Each structure stands twice: as structure tokens, then as C-alpha cells.
Amino acid sequence: MSTPLVDGLTVSEAAGDDVKKTSRDQREALPGEPICVVCGRYGEYICDQTDSDICSLECKQTLIGRPAETHLPVGHPLPKRLAATDECFYVRDSESPLTSDQTELLRRKLEIHVKGDSVPDPILSFSSCNLPEKLLHNIQTLGYDMPTPIQMQGIAAALTGKSLLASADTGSGKTASFLVPVVSRCATFRHGNLSKSKKPLAMVLTPTRELCIQVEEQAKLLGKGLPFKTALVIGGDAMPRQLYRIQQGVELIVGTPGRLIDLLAKHDIELDDIMILVLDEVDCMLQQGFRDQVMQIFRALSQPQVLMYSATMSQEVEKMASSMAKDLIFVSIGQPNRPSKAVKQLAIWVESKQKKQKLFDILMSKQHFLPPSIVYVGSRIGADLLSNAITVTTGLKALSIHGEKSMKERREIMKSFLVGEVPLVVATGVLGRGVDLLGVRQVIVFDMPNCIKEYVHQIGRASRMGEDGTSIVFVNEENRNLFPDLVEVLKSSGAVIPRELVNSRYVKRSFPMGKGQRKRKYGS
Numbered sequence: 225m226s227t228p229l230v231d232g233l234t235v236s237e238a239a240g241d242d243v244k245k246t247s248r249d250q251r252e253a254l255p256g257e258p259i260c261v262v263c264g265r266y267g268e269y270i271c272d273q274t275d276s277d278i279c280s281l282e283c284k285q286t287l288i289g290r291p292a293e294t295h296l297p298v299g300h301p302l303p304k305r306l307a308a309t310d311e312c313f314y315v316r317d318s319e320s321p322l323t324s325d326q327t328e329l330l331r332r333k334l335e336i337h338v339k340g341d342s343v344p345d346p347i348l349s350f351s352s353c354n355l356p357e358k359l360l361h362n363i364q365t366l367g368y369d370m371p372t373p374i375q376m377q378g379i380a381a382a383l384t385g386k387s388l389l390a391s392a393d394t395g396s397g398k399t400a401s402f403l404v405p406v407v408s409r410c411a412t413f414r415h416g417n418l419s420k421s422k423k424p425l426a427m428v429l430t431p432t433r434e435l436c437i438q439v440e441e442q443a444k445l446l447g448k449g450l451p452f453k454t455a456l457v458i459g460g461d462a463m464p465r466q467l468y469r470i471q472q473g474v475e476l477i478v479g480t481p482g483r484l485i486d487l488l489a490k491h492d493i494e495l496d497d498i499m500i501l502v503l504d505e506v507d508c509m510l511q512q513g514f515r516d517q518v519m520q521i522f523r524a525l526s527q528p529q530v531l532m533y534s535a536t537m538s539q540e541v542e543k544m545a546s547s548m549a550k551d552l553i554f555v556s557i558g559q560p561n562r563p564s565k566a567v568k569q570l571a572i573w574v575e576s577k578q579k580k581q582k583l584f585d586i587l588m589s590k591q592h593f594l595p596p597s598i599v600y601v602g603s604r605i606g607a608d609l610l611s612n613a614i615t616v617t618t619g620l621k622a623l624s625i626h627g628e629k630s631m632k633e634r635r636e637i638m639k640s641f642l643v644g645e646v647p648l649v650v651a652t653g654v655l656g657r658g659v660d661l662l663g664v665r666q667v668i669v670f671d672m673p674n675c676i677k678e679y680v681h682q683i684g685r686a687s688r689m690g691e692d693g694t695s696i697v698f699v700n701e702e703n704r705n706l707f708p709d710l711v712e713v714l715k716s717s718g719a720v721i722p723r724e725l726v727n728s729r730y731v732k733r734s735f736p737m738g739k740g741q742r743k744r745k746y747g748s
């Protein structure tokens with residue numbers, strides 16, 4: 225039986241089967257699986273006109289619209305991502321504006337979705353948006369040759385002065401997407417107002433000290449040589465020093481909400497010049513726990529531009545963000561709340577009592593332990609106990625990091641981890657979000673967090689800028705609240721779902737075809 229789909233196209237077999245309409249609906253191919261000859265995703269179908277593997281109706285149409293000689297053989301390994309050098313957008317003169325068709329095509333290719341009034345076109349290069357020369361030089365020194373999709377659209381939107389709510393994968397360059405406009409606007413403002421007072425002009429709030437440290441470091445690198453000074457305002461570091469720095473005159477304050485409120489309550493810091501407020505990890509910042517503090521700080525400012533970023537979003541966050549800023553621009557890259565496709569996920573069903581032994585087995589296996597690794601646990605005491613047990617049982621040097629340790633200790637542990645002296649860190653949520661742990665390619669989620677979004681952030685530490693990474697998560701009946709969400713996330717990434725999870729009564733059953741099942745053919 226044939227099921228009509230769109231004009232003139234039918235799909236053989238399976239009435240009601242969910243045939244993927246666009247390439248975006250299709251998942252990435254697993255090793256050994258057929259690859260769509262047009263976009264490189266899972267080639268679930270065969271195009272009957274060309275016998276090539278394709279992933280969706282959209283790619284079938286693209287394929288049959290191509291001249292015959294460009295129909296590539298089945299399984300031809302086309303790049304999965306848009307390769308910058310292959311793409312006409314990048315070889316054109318990037319100073320001349322895109323036509324609206326080109327803008328639409330670019331956004332479609334890069335999965336850039338926008339909502340709002342007068343959203344500017346994405347930038348194609350850092351040099352096309354009037355940034356100060358020194359900032360451009362610093363961007364180059366950091367090795368950023370080309371903006372990533374979130375930077376293309378995010379920087380363009382932020383430079384208009386409008387507020388922005390943006391989501392993009394973990395490790396996709398969101399930090400520079402908000403810092404480049406912050407540095408540019410602050411440095412330009414100071415340049416034109418040299419004699420005036422040096423009250424702070426921008427503020428970045430993040431949920432953890434580690435993330436603040438990292439954001440401030442990157443801000444310093446981007447602002448080098450410009451009238452752009454920064455102050456770090458986090459708990460655990462001496463307050464007088466932080467205060468002194470602000471009083472000397474800084475352009476940017478980076479801090480956690482708690483310490484900032486403390487500082488503001490005890491000292492007279494003038495925030496009336498703040499023109500940009502950034503909420504990094506905005507869904508976390510607007511959650512109970514942080515929300516009241518963030519709103520208290522927001523009310524102390526005089527209607528700044530608000531830039532809000534995260535890899536995960538919710539409708540509630542969208543609503544709150546809309547109430548904080550008028551004329552908001554929404555930007556999202558790919559599908560929000562999905563893990564980075566570059567992280568290969570493995571879910572293992574392990575009963576709680578066996579989790580430690582399973583972890584030791586992994587750590588002692590040359591094949592499965594891929595240091596440097598992070599193990600995520602649910603509690604501070606759990607982090608201490610597990611890191612000790614790992615060292616005693618496996619001989620591996622493991623350290624724990626959590627909120628009860630002093631800032632000095634946390635800094636030292638991070639340093640020895642990042643320089644490779646320690647192959648393994650056992651962490652709580654303090655390292656779960658935002659932290660750019662270059663070199664980490666494996667994450668082991670020992671205790672499933674109590675929200676799927678935190679899981680997405682945690683496994684995101686295993687891949688930066690689309691580099692391959694792996695994650696292992698231990699799951700059992702105790703995590704049943706998350707089963708439906710976890711299955712969705714695993715399914716969307718093409719990961720294998722453990723039998724116990726498949727058969728669980730807490731999961732609604734609707735699974736993709738298993739291997740070995742026949743492929744459907746597109747008829748015409």
C-alpha cells in the first residue's frame with residue numbers, strides 16, 4: 225500500500241508510518257549505517273530514481289533536482305556538517321549583504337531559527353560587523369577563523385542593542401557569542417567617553433564560580449589592549465579585593481548572584497551605567513533558587529539590554545525572558561534540549577548496589593576508560609567517597625570537586641585536571657554546566673541528575689566544538705521519573721536503549737526500526 229505524502233510523492237508500504245519529511249527530522253547515522261547522500265544523516269530510505277540512500281523527502285527532492293552526474297554513489301561520505309570551505313556563502317564577498325533568499329537558505333542549512341521583529345541577517349565573518357580592530361585581532365589570536373552558527377546570528381542580533389534569548393548545543397561557542405558584543409559595545413562606549421566616570425557597563429551572571437572564572441578569563445582575552453577591564457565577583461574569594469577592583473573602574477562584572485547581592489547590600493556600587501546584562505545558563509538562572517536574586521539585581525539596573533543564553537530552554541523561561549525585555553529576539557540553533565550530536569551516548573542498566581563495581585570495571589578497562597574523564601555524582605559526600613574508593617580500588621588518581629571545597633582547592637584541582645596530572649575528577653553539579661573542559665572526551669554519569677536538562681549539560685562536557693566524545697550513564701528503576709525524557713534523548717541521538725528501559729512500564733512505547741528490518745522505498 226502507498227501513502228501519499230506531498231504532491232506527486234508517495235512512500236511505499238506502511239500506512240501511517242512516520243516518514244521523515246525534512247533532514248532535520250532524521251537522526252545522525254551510527255557507525256556502519258547507510259548515510260544520506262545529500263546531508264550525511266541516517267540514510268533510512270532508498271531513492272528509487274537513483275538507488276541512493278536518503279534520509280527524508282526533503283533530501284530526495286534535492287537529490288533528484290541535481291544534475292545526473294552529481295548523483296553520488298550509495299554511501300558516499302559527504303560531510304555531516306556544512307563544511308565552511310565548500311559552501312558558497314563563505315567564498316562570497318562577506319561585506320556585501322545577503323539577499324533574503326540567501327539568508328533563508330543559510331539559516332536553513334545551519335538550522336538557525338529566529339523569531340522577533342527586524343531580526344538582522346547572520347554575519348558571515350567577524351570582520352563584517354564593525355568590531356574594534358583590537359577585538360578582531362584578539363578573536364584571531366584565539367584561533368576563531370569563522371563564527372559558529374550561534375555566533376553568526378547571536379552577535380548580529382546583540383549588536384543591534386536588542387535583547388536576546390538564545391539556545392544552541394553545548395560546546396557550540398555561546399560564550400563568545402555574548403562576549404564579543406559585550407566587549408565591542410563597552411570598548412566603543414569608553415572610547416567615546418574617556419573623561420567620564422568608570423562605572424561598570426556590563427554584567428554577566430552565571431550559576432557557578434567555575435563558570436564565572438572561565439567567562440572572565442575569556443572576556444580578558446577578548447578585551448586585551450582595549451579600554452575593557454573586568455572584575456570577578458564570586459564567593460570564596462576575598463570581598464575587599466573584588467570591591468577595590470570595581471572601585472578602580474571596570475567595564476565588566478562577572479559574578480554569581482549571591483555574592484553580587486552581598487556586595488551590593490554592603491557597599492555602594494553604582495550600577496546605573498550598566499547597559500548589558502548577560503544571563504548565561506538562563507534556564508538555571510531563572511529557576512527557583514536563583515530567580516529571586518537575579519530579579520533583585522535586574523531591578524537595580526536601568527533597563528539594560530538583556531542577553532540570555534543556554535543549551536536548554538523551556539516555555540516558562542521564554543515567558544519570563546519576555547517579561548524582562550521588550551522586543552525580544554529569539555534565536556535557536558538546531559533543536560533545543562537535545563544533547564550535542566558529537567557525543568556518543570551509552571546507557572547501561574545497573575542496579576544501585578552494583579554501580580561502584582561497574583564503574584571500577586570501566587575504569588580498569590583500557591578499551592572503555594578514555595581519560596581525562598569526569599564522573600558526575602549527586603552529592604558532595606558521594607563525590608568524596610567515590611573518588612577515594614576509585615583511587616584505592618583501581619590505583620587511578622581521582623579527585624573530587626564540589627561546593628564545599630574552598631575556592632583555592634577547587635582552582636588547584638581544576639588546574640591539575642586540565643594539565644593532565646589527574647586523569648579523573650568526580651564532580652557534583654558545580655562542573656555540570658558551561659565549563660569548557662578542553663581535552664575531556666568522556667563523561668560518566670554515575671548518578672542520574674534529577675532533571676534531563678542537567679544530563680544534557682553534563683554529557684556536553686565530553687565534546688567542544690563538535691569534536692567526538694563519549695558518555696556513559698548508569699540507569700535503574702530509581703530514575704523512573706526521567707525514563708520518558710531519557711528515552712527521547714537517547715532515541716533522538718540514535719543511541720541504543722537498554723532492554724529494561726524499553727520494557728519499563730514508565731515508558732510509552734514507540735521505537736524506531738531495529739537493524740535488519742527492511743528499508744522502505746520511496747515510490748514516485
Ligand SMILES: Nc1ncnc2c1ncn2[C@@H]1O[C@H](COP(=O)(O)OP(=O)(O)OP(=O)(O)O)[C@@H](O)[C@H]1O
Nearest residue numbers: 368370371372394395396397398399535658660688
Ligand atoms: N568561532 C570559533 N572558532 C573556533 N573555536 C571556537 C569558536 N568559538 C568558540 N570556540 C571554542 O569552542 C569551545 C566551546 O565554546 P563555549 O565554551 O563558548 O561553548 P558553549 O556553547 O558556551 O557550551 P556550554 O553550553 O557547554 O556552556 C571553547 O573552547 C571556545 O574557545
